[in-house]
Amino acid sequence: MENANTFVQMLHSADPSVRRDACESLGEGRSPESVPQLALMLRDGDTGVRESALNALIAIGGRKVAEAVAPLKPHISMTGAMMPPASTAPASHG
Numbered sequence: 001m002e003n004a005n006t007f008v009q010m011l012h013s014a015d016p017s018v019r020r021d022a023c024e025s026l027g028e029g030r031s032p033e034s035v036p037q038l039a040l041m042l043r044d045g046d047t048g049v050r051e052s053a054l055n056a057l058i059a060i061g062g063r064k065v066a067e068a069v070a071p072l073k074p075h076i077s078m079t080g081a082m083m084p085p086a087s088t089a090p091a092s093h094g
Helices: 004-010 016-028 032-041 047-060 063-075
Strands: none
Touching: 004 016, 004 032, 016 032, 016 047, 032 047, 032 063, 047 063
C-alpha cells in the first residue's frame, strides 16, 4: 500500500473519482493521521466523495474520528447529506 500522504494529496484532485479512490484507500489503510482531511471531504461537492470519506472515517473509527465529525452534526440531515448553513437573514413575512 502506498504512503498515506500520497492519498491525502490525491484528495485535492479536480477529478471526483480520484478523490473517491483516495478516500477509499485511506479507509482501507485505517490511517488515523488522515482523519482531519477526510472530515473535510464530508463537505465535498460530489456525493460519491462524501460517501467514500464517511465510509473511510467509519473504518478508521475511534475518538479522533468522533472529535473530527462532532462539529458537523448540526449540518447533517436525517439522510446523512450535508445541509447548507442556515441563512442569517430575517425571514420575510410578505
